[in-house]
Amino acid sequence: MPNKIPTNWNIVLRPKNLGDVYGNDSIKRYLTNKSKKGDWDKAYLFNGMPGNSKTTFAKIIAKYLSCKRPNQDGSPCDDCPDCRAINDETWTRDAVLLDGNDKDRMSASEARAYVEKFCSFPATRGKNKVMIVDEAGKLSKEAISAFLKPLESPKDGFYFIFTTMENLGKDVSSMAMQRRCKSFRVSTPKPDEIYLYLASIAKKLELTKDESIPKSFWTEGLELISKSCNFSYGKAISMFEQCIGGWIFDKKEMMQVLAVIDEENLNAALDDLCHGKITETVRSTFLDGDDLEQVFQFAHYRLVQAKAIRAFGKRGDGDWREAVAEKLASTPMFEIVCQCFDAFSDAGVYFKKNRFISMVADLAEELKRSTSTDKPVSRRTIK
Numbered sequence: 354m355p356n357k358i359p360t361n362w363n364i365v366l367r368p369k370n371l372g373d374v375y376g377n378d379s380i381k382r383y384l385t386n387k388s389k390k391g392d393w394d395k396a397y398l399f400n401g402m403p404g405n406s407k408t409t410f411a412k413i414i415a416k417y418l419s420c421k422r423p424n425q426d427g428s429p430c431d432d433c434p435d436c437r438a439i440n441d442e443t444w445t446r447d448a449v450l451l452d453g454n455d456k457d458r459m460s461a462s463e464a465r466a467y468v469e470k471f472c473s474f475p476a477t478r479g480k481n482k483v484m485i486v487d488e489a490g491k492l493s494k495e496a497i498s499a500f501l502k503p504l505e506s507p508k509d510g511f512y513f514i515f516t517t518m519e520n521l522g523k524d525v526s527s528m529a530m531q532r533r534c535k536s537f538r539v540s541t542p543k544p545d546e547i548y549l550y551l552a553s554i555a556k557k558l559e560l561t562k563d564e565s566i567p568k569s570f571w572t573e574g575l576e577l578i579s580k581s582c583n584f585s586y587g588k589a590i591s592m593f594e595q596c597i598g599g600w601i602f603d604k605k606e607m608m609q610v611l612a613v614i615d616e617e618n619l620n621a622a623l624d625d626l627c628h629g630k631i632t633e634t635v636r637s638t639f640l641d642g643d644d645l646e647q648v649f650q651f652a653h654y655r656l657v658q659a660k661a662i663r664a665f666g667k668r669g670d671g672d673w674r675e676a677v678a679e680k681l682a683s684t685p686m687f688e689i690v691c692q693c694f695d696a697f698s699d700a701g702v703y704f705k706k707n708r709f710i711s712m713v714a715d716l717a718e719e720l721k722r723s724t725s726t727d728k729p730v731s732r733r734t735i736k
Contacts, residue, residue, distance in 0.1 A: 358558060362594040363587055364442055366554055368409050369416075369431055375550050375586065377406060380537050384410070388417055388427050394535045395507035398489075398515045401539030404587025407516040410539070411485045415439050418512050419448050419479035435479040447479035453491035453517075464492070464499035472503055472511055481510045489530075490519035498526040504533040541584045548579040550586060551593055560597065570602040577604060581613035614644075614651050620677045623652055627684035629720045639713045646704040653694045655681065660691060686720055693719070 359365040368374045371381045371388075387393055397414065399407040416429035416436050423429055429436050438445045449471060459467075468484075476482045489497065504513060515534060521527035542550075552575065555561050561571060574596065582589035592611050596602065601610050608615060622638035625631070642648050659678040667675050681687060693716045697709065 358560075358597060362554075362590050364440075366557075366590060367412070367440075368406075369413070369440060370428055371413060374406055374409060374413070376542055376546055377410075377540055380410065380539070383537075384414065391427070393418060393512065395511070396504050396513040396515070396534040398517070398521075398531060398534035398536040399539055400517050400520065400536065402541050402584060403518050404582075404585030404589075405539050405541055406586060407518070407539050408485070408487055410537075411487070411514040411516055412439050414512075414514055415448050415483040415485060418481045418483050419476075421480050445478060447476040447481070448483045449485070451484060451486045453486060453488035459492065459496045461493075461495035461499060464496035468499050468503060472508065475510050481512055483512045483514065486513065486515045488517055488519075489515040490517035490521055494522060494524045494526045497521075497530055501526060501529050501533070504530065542586060543584075544576075544579040547582060547584070547586060547589050548575055551575045551578060551589055554590070554593065567602050569604075570596075573604050574602055574607060577607055577613070578611075580616055581611065612644075614647055616651065616674075619648065619651055620655065623655060623681060623690070624684065626716070626720070627681055627687045627690050629686045629724045631717045631720065635713075635717075640710055645706050645709050649694075649697070649704065649709055653698055656687075656691050656694055659687065686723060689719060689723060690716065 371385055374381060393414070397411070399410055401407050413429075416431070416439050417423075417427075419435040419439065420429035420433055421435070422433050431437075431440065435445060435448060437443075439448050442450070444450055451467065471482065471484055486492070486500070500513065503511065513534075515530070521531055552571070555571065555575075560566060575593070578589050578592045578596075582592055592613075595611060596607060599610060601607055607613075618634065619638055622632075622634045625635050626639075638648060639645070639652075655674070655678055658674070659682040662675065662679050663682040667679060693712060697712045700708070
């Protein structure tokens with residue numbers, strides 16, 4: 354195992370400047386222009402899926418606003434106490450983090466006290482005072498209202514940065530907050546973008562020079578992570594770190610350790626089903642798998658995605674999953690398979706393995722009958 358491999362990859366390897374952030378070029382261009390002019394907005398709101406650079410953007414902006422020893426191009430030095438505190442997430446009196454995940458029960462009075470304390474005194478060490486409110490969508494509307502006054506009448510030297518993976522509510526306070534922030538929708542990366550990002554990390558850590566790591570890991574292994582991380586850079590980094598930390602590089606072992614579904618195998622099984630074929634792939638996937646609940650959830654989602662594509666068309670050409678779903682939507686037994694999976698989904702809240710296996714067996718019988726007769730097959734009831 355190579356030496357000097359860092360721990361806490363999501364903190365240590367998080368992009369430190371705008372140039373290192375993958376994707377979201379329009380957001381980077383906007384913020385770069387702001388940094389050149391030194392004309393920063395008083396409040397920002399970043400919305401997007403988990404692990405897609407919302408907090409990364411917030412921390413980088415916080416460093417621009419806090420650093421007293423910036424580089425010649427205006428970028429933060431990454432070496433002063435303020436930059437290091439933000440990078441390491443140790444924070445200071447001037448650069449603070451409020452995590453909405455921990456504060457979802459914060460009362461309006463508590464939130465007001467927190468904001469008033471922050472706004473009572475100017476920066477003591479950094480250039481400005483910056484508050485990052487991570488996952489602001491978790492805050493109650495009463496807590497959100499506490500931020501409206503400083504956002505409406507911002508003081509010089511005080512800045513707020515909000516992130517959320519949920520759309521803020523339609524209540525008066527949430528709508529007012531959104532109006533007073535410069536808002537950005539952070540894009541969701543595609544698997545090939547995540548793959549390139551992981552490859553850049555491997556190169557940065559010089560992992561590819563280690564001959565004890567099989568070359569197949571840099572192709573099949575990183576591809577598996579890229580397709581199984583729920584479109585999240587943060588999740589992908591954690592999975593990559595887990596493989597390196599446990600020295601796990603075989604694809605089957607990775608799937609077990611990372612608790613991921615073999616989507617290629619699942620898609621092949623769905624394709625066989627929708628063509629009326631009961632193959633060994635179908636049996637091993639839907640009858641003999643270790644985590645049939647997760648298999649069902651993935652399969653049902655893919656079928657729902659295919660129905661949406663059939664109804665409304667594809668959203669784009671970049672997502673390989675959409676290509677799979679589009680192919681499923683055109684198969685001869687697609688409607689029958691959808692009916693059975695929908696019926697099973699509607700049958701109850703709790704997943705029951707035996708009931709699911711019974712449903713697959715019933716579906717197999719229906720598909721056999723449908724291929725041997727021209728009569729339409731009726732929807733079966735899942736008991």
